[in-house]
Amino acid sequence: MELGILSLSDLQTDPTTNALHDAGxxxxxxxxxxxxxxxxxxxxxxxxxHHSPDFTVANPAVPLAAIAQVTSRIRLTSAVSVLSTADPVRLHQDFASLDLLSDGRAEIIAGRSAFTEAFRLFGIGLDDYDEVFTEKLRLLLAIRDNPEQVTWHGRFRPALGGLPVPPLPQQPRLPLWLGVGGTPASVERAGYLGLPMTLGLIGGDIRRARAAAEHYRAVGTGAGHRAEQLKLAVSTHFYVGATSQGARDDLFPYYREYLRPKPPTGRGRHVSRADFDAVSSPYGALVAGSPQEVIDKILSEHELFGLDRFLGQIDFGGMPAPMVHRSIELLATEVAPAIRKELAPPTGPNTV
Structure with a gap:
C-alpha cells in the first residue's frame, strides 16, 4: 500500500489582525x-x-512543478483537479508538462467540486453539472489514451478532429484517478470506466463507506475490468503526535478552526470537543493520535477497504509549519515502516 500526504492549501485568519495569513x-x-x-x-x-480567497492554490500543476525540481522520487498528483470547470485539453497539457519536469512522476485525480465559486468564475452553469463533468471526463480519457490524434465531439465544447494535444507525457499515459465523495453515481462511474478511485473520508463512521468500496469493485469487474486495475485510495484529515492525548489536544483547535463557518459563504460547521473525540475514535474518519494509534487505524482501513493507497491531509486550520513537519517525520519514521512491514508479502519457504 502506498502512503502519501496532501494539502488543500487553506488560508486562515490571524485572530489578532483579522487578516488572512500570507499566501506566499x-x-x-x-x-x-x-x-x-x-x-x-x-x-x-x-x-x-480551489478558487476562493480561503485557499492559495488555484492550479496544482504550478506549485507541483516547483516541487518536481526539488524532489526526486515522490509521485505528484492533484487532489483534486476540478474537471467540471477545467478544459481537459489544458489540464492534460499542464500535467504532461509536469510529467516531463518530474521525470515521469505526475498523476491527475479528477473530481467535482463541492464549492460553487469555480462555476461562477469560469461561466459553467450548475444546471448542467453532471452532464458537463461526464463530457469532460470522456474528452480527458480520449486525450490520455491517444494524445497524438484526438477525435472527439460533444455538447459543451468545440469538436476535435484528429488533432494532437502536445506535449506528450514521459509516461506512456498519465495515470488518472477519480476523486469521489461516496455518492453511488460517482462510485459507479469509476467502476464502469475501470479507473482507480480516491474516496474522501470526511466525517462519520468509516464502516459505512465499505459499501461504496464493494460497489465500486462489483461494478468494475461486472464491466469486464481486471480486479488489479480497480485500485482504491482513501484521503482523510491526518495528524500524528508523540502521544495519544497530546496529539488530540494539539490538533483540536486547528481542526475546529478549519471547519468553523466563515464569511462570506458561512460554509462549515462548529465542532465541539465531543464531536472531535467522536471523529477521531477508532472508526471515525479523522486519523489522529500516537504513532501506534495511527498505525492501527490505517491498517484497519486497509483491512476494511482493501486499500492500495492512503493519503493524509497533513495541514489545515492554520497548523504551524513545525507541527506539520513533526507529523510528517513521525509518519515516515514510525508509522510507515510498521505498516510496510505488516503488509509486506511473506518471503522464503513456509515452515511448520
Whole structure:
C-alpha cells in the first residue's frame, strides 16, 4: 500500500489582525512539506485546487512543478483537479508538462467540486453539472489514451478532429484517478470506466463507506475490468503526535478552526470537543493520535477497504509549519515502516 500526504492549501485568519495569513509564505511551506515527504521516503504528494480567497492554490500543476525540481522520487498528483470547470485539453497539457519536469512522476485525480465559486468564475452553469463533468471526463480519457490524434465531439465544447494535444507525457499515459465523495453515481462511474478511485473520508463512521468500496469493485469487474486495475485510495484529515492525548489536544483547535463557518459563504460547521473525540475514535474518519494509534487505524482501513493507497491531509486550520513537519517525520519514521512491514508479502519457504 502506498502512503502519501496532501494539502488543500487553506488560508486562515490571524485572530489578532483579522487578516488572512500570507499566501506566499503558505505556498512555500507547502513546498517544504513535499520536500520532507520525498526525503523521508513517502510515496505520494497531492495538492488541491480551489478558487476562493480561503485557499492559495488555484492550479496544482504550478506549485507541483516547483516541487518536481526539488524532489526526486515522490509521485505528484492533484487532489483534486476540478474537471467540471477545467478544459481537459489544458489540464492534460499542464500535467504532461509536469510529467516531463518530474521525470515521469505526475498523476491527475479528477473530481467535482463541492464549492460553487469555480462555476461562477469560469461561466459553467450548475444546471448542467453532471452532464458537463461526464463530457469532460470522456474528452480527458480520449486525450490520455491517444494524445497524438484526438477525435472527439460533444455538447459543451468545440469538436476535435484528429488533432494532437502536445506535449506528450514521459509516461506512456498519465495515470488518472477519480476523486469521489461516496455518492453511488460517482462510485459507479469509476467502476464502469475501470479507473482507480480516491474516496474522501470526511466525517462519520468509516464502516459505512465499505459499501461504496464493494460497489465500486462489483461494478468494475461486472464491466469486464481486471480486479488489479480497480485500485482504491482513501484521503482523510491526518495528524500524528508523540502521544495519544497530546496529539488530540494539539490538533483540536486547528481542526475546529478549519471547519468553523466563515464569511462570506458561512460554509462549515462548529465542532465541539465531543464531536472531535467522536471523529477521531477508532472508526471515525479523522486519523489522529500516537504513532501506534495511527498505525492501527490505517491498517484497519486497509483491512476494511482493501486499500492500495492512503493519503493524509497533513495541514489545515492554520497548523504551524513545525507541527506539520513533526507529523510528517513521525509518519515516515514510525508509522510507515510498521505498516510496510505488516503488509509486506511473506518471503522464503513456509515452515511448520
Amino acid at each position: 509564505r503558505r505556498t512555500r511551506e507547502i513546498v517544504s512539506y513535499a520536500i520532507a515527504a520525498d526525503q523521508a521516503g513517502l510515496d505520494v504528494f497531492g495538492l488541491g485546487e
